[in-house]
Amino acid sequence: NQNMHPTLSPLNVNGGDADDRRNVINLDHGDPTMYERYWQEMGDKTTVVIPGWQFTSYFSDAGNLCWFLEPELAKEIVRLHKVVGNAITEGRHIVVGTGSSQLFLAALYAFTDDASEPFSVVSAAPYYSSYPAATDCLKSGLYKWGGDARNFTKTGPYIELVTSPNNPDGFVRKSVVNRRGGILVHDLAYYWPQYTPITSAADYELMLFTVSKSTGHAGMRIGWALVKDPLIAKKMVKYIELSTIGVSKDSQLRAAKVLKVVSDSCGIAARPRENFFTYCHLLMAERWKLLREAVKQSGIFSLPEFEPGFCNFFQCLFEPLPAFAWLKCEGVIEDCESFLKSHNIWTRSGRHFGVSPSYVRVSMLDRDRTFGFFVKRLSQIHL
Numbered sequence: 009n010q011n012m013h014p015t016l017s018p019l020n021v022n023g024g025d026a027d028d029r030r031n032v033i034n035l036d037h038g039d040p041t042m043y044e045r046y047w048q049e050m051g052d053k054t055t056v057v058i059p060g061w062q063f064t065s066y067f068s069d070a071g072n073l074c075w076f077l078e079p080e081l082a083k084e085i086v087r088l089h090k091v092v093g094n095a096i097t098e099g100r101h102i103v104v105g106t107g108s109s110q111l112f113l114a115a116l117y118a119f120t121d122d123a124s125e126p127f128s129v130v131s132a133a134p135y136y137s138s139y140p141a142a143t144d145c146l147k148s149g150l151y152k153w154g155g156d157a158r159n160f161t162k163t164g165p166y167i168e169l170v171t172s173p174n175n176p177d178g179f180v181r182k183s184v185v186n187r188r189g190g191i192l193v194h195d196l197a198y199y200w201p202q203y204t205p206i207t208s209a210a211d212y213e214l215m216l217f218t219v220s221k222s223t224g225h226a227g228m229r230i231g232w233a234l235v236k237d238p239l240i241a242k243k244m245v246k247y248i249e250l251s252t253i254g255v256s257k258d259s260q261l262r263a264a265k266v267l268k269v270v271s272d273s274c275g276i277a278a279r280p281r282e283n284f285f286t287y288c289h290l291l292m293a294e295r296w297k298l299l300r301e302a303v304k305q306s307g308i309f310s311l312p313e314f315e316p317g318f319c320n321f322f323q324c325l326f327e328p329l330p331a332f333a334w335l336k337c338e339g340v341i342e343d344c345e346s347f348l349k350s351h352n353i354w355t356r357s358g359r360h361f362g363v364s365p366s367y368v369r370v371s372m373l374d375r376d377r378t379f380g381f382f383v384k385r386l387s388q389i390h391l
């Protein structure tokens with residue numbers, strides 16, 4: 009389809025409708041509905057048909073360490089990382105999970121399985137708001153949420169969660185505690201070229217990825233971990249075996265097809281706009297431009313500023329275009345979430361991320377129409 013390209017502008021995002029201020033604009037969650045449009049344009053390319061008699065077994069690859077991993081998905085994960093250059097897959101075990109959320113819990117279980125004293129689980133604030141609750145949900149005696157990694161003074165073993173680029177603020181991160189024997193889990197959900205320059209292939213002990221934020225298929229609930237240590241990988245597999253006896257095959261096959269189409273799209277030099285990452289990157293760039301203009305017009309908010317980096321995938325320099333806007337209310341407004349709520353814009357307070365309520369996180373991944381209403385309404389908020 010030669011005509012396919014993102015044409016986001018303040019005019020067409022609203023589809024000609026007027027903004028009714030009684031309508032709630034809900035940008036609290038990071039639901040990646042923005043991606044629907046690309047996949048609609050792709051038509052039947054990612055359609056998967058599964059006859060009723062197929063894929064009925066619990067097992068996918070009985071001889072593999074991760075016995076419930078579909079070989080086709082494993083193949084496409086390796087291929088996509090190679091095409092994008094964002095992670096090393098050689099010498100790694102792939103563990104598939106019901107979203108990277110399940111793999112996060114599996115990693116905590118695996119690292120603390122034979123602990124003689126409880127681990128603290130920490131992450132530098134502002135940290136992803138689900139980490140504290142997910143860490144403490146089972147009230148394990150073996151690990152406990154320990155808060156902001158920058159203020160971590162407790163002695164004893166710890167696991168540091170490094171989210172890069174970070175949710176909520178979009179900055180590229182490194183570990184901050186750096187004590188001997190510390191365990192690192194790298195959550196690389198957003199390390200894809202539509203959001204951030206791919207500066208090198210990530211090469212960490214345990215890396216988490218998800219289709220939710222790479223291709224926009226959050227509803228498929230598929231994530232994967234690249235794990236160096238086979239003993240840790242085995243324990244993660246054990247956790248998934250105990251909690252869900254594997255991961256939906258239907259979803260894995262769908263994910264394999266979607267990843268295949270993404271990798272294929274990167275190789276079609278004659279139709280550059282069909283390139284999944286080019287398409288989504290241009291869309292994000294347009295959205296960030298519109299958001300920065302709206303913030304300027306309003307005059308009461310601020311946004312983070314980013315240094316450009318050279319992206320090996322796109323072979324050019326660009327500034328990060330995060331999946332969330334980390335918006336700060338400047339001046340007298342102390343509670344940014346309540347303030348925006350009074351304008352029927354729902355966001356998530358900085359409080360949930362371990363920082364001040366003068367910040368909010370706003371999803372940049374909603375549909376064009378919602379995003380269009382949002383920037384327009386924001387630009388008209390004055391004190």
Ligand code: PMP
Nearest residue numbers: 107108109136175197218220231
């Ligand atoms: N990690 C981070 C940093 C995220 O932002 C998210 C999604 N909001 C997840 C993990 C969870 O992803 P999944 O849908 O794969 O469970």
